[in-house]
Amino acid sequence: MQSVTNSPKVALHEPSFTGNELAYVKECIDTGWVSSVGGYVDRFERELAEYTGARHAVVVSNGTSGLQVALQLVGVKPGEEVLIPALSFVATANAVSHCGAYPHFVDSEATTLGLDVAALSDYLDRVAESVGDVCINKRTGRRIAAVVPMHTFGHPVDMPALVELAARHRIALVEDAAESLGSWIGDRHTGRFGRCGMLSFNGNKIVTTGGGGAIITDDDALAKRAKHLTTTAKVPHAWEFFHDEVAYNYRMPNLNAALGCAQLERLGGFLGSKRKLTELYAQAFSDLPQVRLFAERQGTRANYWLQTLMLAPEVADQRDAILKATNAAGQMTRPVWNLLTTLPMYMACESMPTPVAQDLARRIINLPSSPHLTGAL
């Protein structure tokens, strides 16, 4: 591994700020526009929309808050259920909880690392029933209000199949595209298959604003409400303070949007670098038959945000030894998340059987993935 990282000490993911980051941030400070109003917020929203092809992007304080609001906007109500992958970062489940709703866990598929659409279809046929226009979990009696696929490390879920399944069961579709800015299925960007999608610009993401996120959507009314609900629902007036619904302060400050604009200019370079890194790792590991670099599926283009080493089943029990040795040697590697079904606060939630997610969780190791590692930046 060190033959690729070329360094005695290397992080899992470090951002690169050698473009216009400082210039844009300096401009905010020089002009005094660091907060909720300012040109970079509008510009970042416009450029995110342009890049992804969405009609609208609404930037927010982070991805978790963005997903919470997105779920509320598609109609998720307290006490309802939302289908999410068992194999995801805890934020996907937390956003559901913050709506007062319950996560309902779904198994993963080994070729995408994401939600298994075929298995979910069979499962819903068994456990759900249509009552009028709504999908009901027969066991709990609760409405299944939405499904949230997550594009793991930038590898797209099989969205065309999921769109069809969600429509058939009249379940709203919202994408957790936190990790997949720059990942496409055909010529459609991830996050654009459901009513809306969420992006994250956390410090470890392919493009960062320090902390931040966005809701992307083609739905004019939803975009308008997303903006309203994340900016205290203030009704425009020359001086009056009138707010017309319970709402949030989930704004992205202009200072952070400025960083985002500079980072977005460099996304092409980051994507090239990450793709190159996958090739270098694949070569470096090519004489070890027990491991392989996880690669994009045909017809999709992954952003290769986090480099993913797959252990063969017969060496899965060596995962922790490998993590220990590499971290001790200064090469920061990480396992994938503990399955959400194993966390104390989500253990009692509804779940389909998750044999594939359990297997994957034992076999994934993420490798150092900073874009500067290829030396090209």
Place this chain on the structure above:
Amino acid sequence: MQSVTNSPKVALHEPSFTGNELAYVKECIDTGWVSSVGGYVDRFERELAEYTGARHAVVVSNGTSGLQVALQLVGVKPGEEVLIPALSFVATANAVSHCGAYPHFVDSEATTLGLDVAALSDYLDRVAESVGDVCINKRTGRRIAAVVPMHTFGHPVDMPALVELAARHRIALVEDAAESLGSWIGDRHTGRFGRCGMLSFNGNKIVTTGGGGAIITDDDALAKRAKHLTTTAKVPHAWEFFHDEVAYNYRMPNLNAALGCAQLERLGGFLGSKRKLTELYAQAFSDLPQVRLFAERQGTRANYWLQTLMLAPEVADQRDAILKATNAAGQMTRPVWNLLTTLPMYMACESMPTPVAQDLARRIINLPSSPHLTGAL
């Protein structure tokens, strides 16, 4: 007014970034530490604690989120009630709603612009009863779980009296000190009279981080849980992703904390400038008997964050004409907020009679308050 502002066009409040703001933010970008870890987050927390005298400060993404978490930490549960002033920014009520609780509105006092402790005491004697250790609203049957005083424009509420009242009724006390960094009662900083207090560093506040807030407290356990709950409740481990409760991503990025550190260095100067501005306005308006500059109460030290012109009752009906004329003349003035009891989503909430708050709302005009207006910065 223009004799004070000295400019044909002047905003209500603009920040000043002529100190170390750029240097610190540049350091974040140069080192790559813009996000959730980084020295400025720790430093800003340490320096906020030192300045306010609190044992702990936990920085968060904004004041609204900070207040929500503070309320949850003192035990506010969904379906309970929280006493808040009818005269406040909508965020105070929204934070209560985000806990699933209901605002219950309290009248204001003309000498502090804040919660009227004596009137609240009489009101509680009528409407509340103690059942074991809890305070129950006899009309709704709901628990009254907490009271949240707010220090309007930096003018402190009569906290010693409120501390006593809250203790007598066994109601938790949490301060909305969003507007009162630099405001003291005797030698105790506002926000330090209850179990915990919230500060805001929104763009319009006396010290800004672009967007941000903090929870201050002397309670070690509460501070620890505040940090845990606002950072996804991750349990520390060399590489494992284990989270032990439903939690939030309410982190303040290091980039924003860097701005905060630089601003905090200049707080003394801002406070001096704002005090001076009050004197200048008071002089400028001294031959108009129908108006006066709102001044700090004896025994307290206000930060004079927003300059507050009080109209005499007999000219209150001219408020809108004054707002119109001054704004048309490029001098940005503002009325105080519409009473929360008049907003559609809070109209049906419990409320004591609010004659004083209603009267104040018709008589307050905020004047341009940027610290640079005195020319001293």
